[in-house]
Amino acid sequence: MHQDQRQAVAELRRRSATARGMHARPERDLTTARWAAPLAADPVGLDLLISFVIGLRDQVADPWRIPHAAAKHGLTDQQVRLHLTAAVDLLRRINPSFYEANVAAALHRRADRLDPCDDLPGARPIRGTAPGDPAERYADPGDTPQRRRRRQVLLRLLANPAVRRSGLPKLLAEMCDVALERSAVDLEKSCARRLRLPAGIARRRLEILAVLVADAGVEWLDDLLSEPPG
Numbered sequence: 001m002h003q004d005q006r007q008a009v010a011e012l013r014r015r016s017a018t019a020r021g022m023h024a025r026p027e028r029d030l031t032t033a034r035w036a037a038p039l040a041a042d043p044v045g046l047d048l049l050i051s052f053v054i055g056l057r058d059q060v061a062d063p064w065r066i067p068h069a070a071a072k073h074g075l076t077d078q079q080v081r082l083h084l085t086a087a088v089d090l091l092r093r094i095n096p097s098f099y100e101a102n103v104a105a106a107l108h109r110r111a112d113r114l115d116p117c118d119d120l121p122g123a124r125p126i127r128g129t130a131p132g133d134p135a136e137r138y139a140d141p142g143d144t145p146q147r148r149r150r151r152q153v154l155l156r157l158l159a160n161p162a163v164r165r166s167g168l169p170k171l172l173a174e175m176c177d178v179a180l181e182r183s184a185v186d187l188e189k190s191c192a193r194r195l196r197l198p199a200g201i202a203r204r205r206l207e208i209l210a211v212l213v214a215d216a217g218v219e220w221l222d223d224l225l226s227e228p229p230g
Helices: 003-019 026-032 035-041 043-057 066-072 077-094 096-113 143-158 161-165 166-180 189-196 200-217 218-226
Strands: none
Touching: 003 043, 026 035, 026 043, 026 096, 035 077, 043 066, 043 077, 043 096, 066 077, 077 096, 096 200, 143 161, 143 166, 143 189, 143 200, 143 218, 161 166, 166 200, 166 218, 189 200, 200 218
């Protein structure tokens, strides 16, 4: 790509990020802002975090996959996950507003764009609301619109015979167990095995499901999965 073209693309990405409420140059904040000083304690984690946040800004297919940084630091996939997860968690704690604008909101938008049924053979698309929709049975007047949408997605998924025959219900139960500290299973490996997906696709699918589960409410989903089949 010609230098002028690269600069134009970079500027377009920055303007697009600003329009979405994200920082145009997050790497500058993460390396020079006073509040970001604790991140420098793990230079590898910071390097991965910068690549991750830029990937979210640029809407790459899989922002969790950072092969150039892994090769640069000689890390395995598991080591990358450990460093990056710790860095993202630290960012959330030291600057919640930056985290919300540049990480959480971007992950939520990704979950809204993608249908969790995509990789489940025979699963019907999730569209609209119909009479008798299982989501109506569990409607709570106190739900926020976002929580209601997330719960609708999960309820329709679990009401789908094709989904029930897949490994998704067991994967969702494992996600609840990990979130509630009842298990330390490797969810990425479990996702790949239960949904029969390649590692990269499993990582993206788990990312989407994690947003759905967190927004719907872990305890709510845990209770739902504990109900006897009806």
